[in-house]
Amino acid sequence: MRTLLVTGGAGFIGTNFVYYWLKKYPEDRVIVLDALTYAGNLDNLTEAHRNEKFEFVHGNILDQGLVEDLLTRNNIDTIxxxxxxxxxxxxxxxPDAFIQTNIVGTHSLLKAAKKIWLDKGPKTHRFHHVSTDEVYGTLKPDDPPFAETTPYAPNSPYAASKAGSDHLVRAYHETYGLDVTTSNxxxxxxxFQFPEKLIPLMITNILNNRPIPVYGDGMQIRDWLYVDDHNLGVDLILKHGQVGETYNIGGNNEQVNLDIVKLVCAVMDDLFASQKDLSQRFPKAPPVTGRPCAELITHVTDRAGHDRRYAINAEKISAQLGYKPQYSFKEGIRKTTAxxxxxxxxxxxxxx
Structure with missing residues (x-):
């Protein structure tokens, strides 16, 4: 039995991880620490509150004393x-909020973990840090996908703040012996993804007959991963990953942004054609008046520092831990849209 502290557990990926873990490991306790900023939503965890193994704590990772108290009082062995x-x-x-939360906040957690798990006598523990492929920068069309050995080259304040937090996690392992793993x-x-992100933004804009903004020419390429496939990867790392190692978790699923927009539009067109009740529930949606959803696509000025391509090489986690994504992209999009x-x-x- 483990007792997990899940930081940011009321956000998109954290919420899905909580439900994944409670279902798969019902004997474990899961404690969520979340500051409930704009992207954290306590309503996400309504079902989790019905589970006696779950607890929610409203607080900030910057509050080192609170984290230390939680670790001690609940005998937490995994963050x-x-x-x-x-x-x-x-x-x-x-950018200031990103530096404060992603770098200073991660350092606060590391200090708390070191104090409780190491300084007061070594305890069995694991600190797993969830990062992003954006720390590696951008790829040219013919470049190989990002591997764990790819040099860091972040291009946005967000990516730079995550890169900084990655380095701190590694340093606490190398310097102090903290048992850490990292996933990018x-x-x-x-x-549960906040509607400002690409896929839920498209879905909700279609339902409200609002333009679907596409940056620049829309030919940016990303590797896409259904959230529970990500959680599967984290699960395998926690169970079988080697301490001190980094593992890239990817979907082997490079997609052009504009193609994703068109796919979501096509899925929505099909759903409105096959489910007549949707027309009554969402009367503003284009299919209600016989128009295709793709008519809402609107190209807008590209954002500053926009990376052209990301792609993940997930061979390490696949070969060493047996990781394999369970959902195809089309299946994941249909589940998400529904x-x-x-x-x-x-x-x-x-x-x-």
Whole structure:
């Protein structure tokens, strides 16, 4: 039995991880620490609150004393660190919050973990740090995908702040002997994702007959990963990963942004054609008037420092830990779209 502290567990990936873990490991305790900033939503965890093995704590990772108290009082042996400011556009307009949360906040957690798990007598523990492929920078069309040995070259304040946190985690292992692992994942999508991100933004804009903004020519390439495939990777790392190692978690699924937009539009067109009740529930959506959703696509000025291509080489985690994504991209998009259609009150409250 483990007791996990999941930071940022009321956010997108953290929420999905909580449900994944409670279902797969019902004997474990899961404690979520979340500051409930704009992307953290306590409503995400309504079902989790019904589980006696779950506890929510409203607090900030910057509060080292609070973290130390949680680790001690609950005999926590595992930290899974999701908490982060993660939206690139926001990091460009306001980088300070990213430095504070992603670098200073991660350092605060590391200090607390070192004090409780090492300084007061060694205890069995694991600090798992969840990072991003954006720390590696950008790829040219013919470049090989990012591997764990790819040099860091972050191009946005967000990516730079995550790179800084990665280095701190590594340093606490090398210098103090803290048992750490790190995962760098590709773009996640799925339930509970805040509507400012690409895929839920498309879905909710279609349902409200709003333009679907596409940066520049829309030919940017990303590797996409269904969120529970990411959680599977973290699970394998926690169970079988080697301490001190970094593992890239990817979907082997490079997609052009514009193609993703067109796929979501096509899925929505099909759903409205096959489910007549959707026309009554979402009367503003283009298919209700016989127009294809793709008519909403609008090209906008590209953002500053926009990386052209990301791609993940996940051979290490596949070969060493047996990782294999479970969801195809089309299947994941259909599951995600269905989730947003069924949970209109959840996202309506966020986009008003």
């Amino acid at each position: 899974v660190h999701f908490a982060a400011e993660s939206h690139v556009d926001r990091s460009i307009s306001g 994942c590709s773009n996640n999508y799925g339930p 989730w947003y259609l069924d949970r209109e009150p959840w996202w309506t409250n966020l986009i008003l």
